[in-house]
Amino acid sequence: MAEKLLLLMLLVVWLHKGESVWLNIPKSGNKCVTEEIHNNVVVVGDYVVISDDHLHPTPTISSKVTSPYGNILHHKENVTHGQFAFTSSESGQYLTCFWSDHPGEGGSLSVNIDWKIGIAAKDWESVARKEKIEGVELELRKLEGAVEAIRDNLIYLKTRESEMRGVSETTNSRVAWYSIISLGICILASCAQLWYLTRFFQKKKLI
Amino acid sequence: METTMKAYAFLGLIVLATFAVDVSALSVTVNDVECVYEYVLYEGDTVSGNFVVVDHDIFWSSDHPGIDFIVSSPGGNVVQTMKGTSGEKFEFKAPRSGMYQFCFHNPYSTPETVSFYIHVGHIPNEHDLAKDEHLDPVNVKIAELREALESVTAEQKYLKARDARHRHTNESTHKRVIFYTIAEYILLAVASGLQVVYIRRLFSKSVAYNRV
Numbered sequence: 001m002a003e004k005l006l007l008l009m010l011l012v013v014w015l016h017k018g019e020s021v022w023l024n025i026p027k028s029g030n031k032c033v034t035e036e037i038h039n040n041v042v043v044v045g046d047y048v049v050i051s052d053d054h055l056h057p058t059p060t061i062s063s064k065v066t067s068p069y070g071n072i073l074h075h076k077e078n079v080t081h082g083q084f085a086f087t088s089s090e091s092g093q094y095l096t097c098f099w100s101d102h103p104g105e106g107g108s109l110s111v112n113i114d115w116k117i118g119i120a121a122k123d124w125e126s127v128a129r130k131e132k133i134e135g136v137e138l139e140l141r142k143l144e145g146a147v148e149a150i151r152d153n154l155i156y157l158k159t160r161e162s163e164m165r166g167v168s169e170t171t172n173s174r175v176a177w178y179s180i181i182s183l184g185i186c187i188l189a190s191c192a193q194l195w196y197l198t199r200f201f202q203k204k205k206l207i
Numbered sequence: 208m209e210t211t212m213k214a215y216a217f218l219g220l221i222v223l224a225t226f227a228v229d230v231s232a233l234s235v236t237v238n239d240v241e242c243v244y245e246y247v248l249y250e251g252d253t254v255s256g257n258f259v260v261v262d263h264d265i266f267w268s269s270d271h272p273g274i275d276f277i278v279s280s281p282g283g284n285v286v287q288t289m290k291g292t293s294g295e296k297f298e299f300k301a302p303r304s305g306m307y308q309f310c311f312h313n314p315y316s317t318p319e320t321v322s323f324y325i326h327v328g329h330i331p332n333e334h335d336l337a338k339d340e341h342l343d344p345v346n347v348k349i350a351e352l353r354e355a356l357e358s359v360t361a362e363q364k365y366l367k368a369r370d371a372r373h374r375h376t377n378e379s380t381h382k383r384v385i386f387y388t389i390a391e392y393i394l395l396a397v398a399s400g401l402q403v404v405y406i407r408r409l410f411s412k413s414v415a416y417n418r419v
Contacts, residue, residue: 021233021244021325022306032235034320035234115233117231118231139346143353153363160374161370164374167378182388193402204410
């Protein structure tokens, strides 16, 4: 009875500790997920492989995490589970790829990815231990962290929006300018044509 | 007996502590069909989320009007369908617990990148309160507060993805303006030059002799 309870607890903890998504790894080729992360953000990832056909031993996979400039942040082969943690130093698309070690055999594989960035990656257990808070106070601390994260996100969105507004306004003024210049070039070209042809016919004594 | 009580208490605490943990918005490339699965622990949980089609290197907007999104319950029934959309929010109450399937269908040949976010939220109700004596009513309020903040965060993620798509369109417009106007000027100059050359040839000596 106690073992069953322990197993159930572990299952609940494992399934519920991060709200993780399940992906299907194709038999050949790889499965990649990307995320746009900006600078100086803590990223924590955890992945587990499960064989849909309940094969034993579980077929292994390889995984790789690449930064936007091409640096490999995590690379592991022949594993059924793994985790990685890093702080982003570049802003851009981070790519995580999984592929089967033995393509063709091994049946259908599913990988459970638990990917947390920013405030969600914060280790609340260590904060609770250090400051000796627990229960309701810890929950309220977490909510406070969530609110601060919301505010930071809003400021980030505001900055991005103002950059985009700059680009839009430049495009707007350029469209106007270039259309006027285009009209000018049209008139210029026709005047040049007329002048040249008049000179040509005058030389040919046709006019 | 005592160990069972302790185990239940530990379970209760863990279950409470891990409600509504966040996962960030991941992007996948959809070639034909891409499916993402999410496990719903309790029946009656609210599953909410959003998705935005981000990568858009198309020429006309009629090239790719959008993708289809289908949510299936563990029993195989379709819970939600959205067709031909380039970004949408969704929310539904899970009729039963189990593994739910969220599928993106791309009816066209150009691969698209979809940024999605799925959240399963659980608020302990009176039934859970009665079952576990370590859960008291303030935890219910805290869970509701957490879910409300979570919905704000989800909205922000949706806005961020939409902003990324808008930015992509903007930068594409910017580049197109410059490239196409310069190309237009060059073509105009070349066309008028060709016109002059042709007229010159019409009036050249060899042709004139044959006519006159």
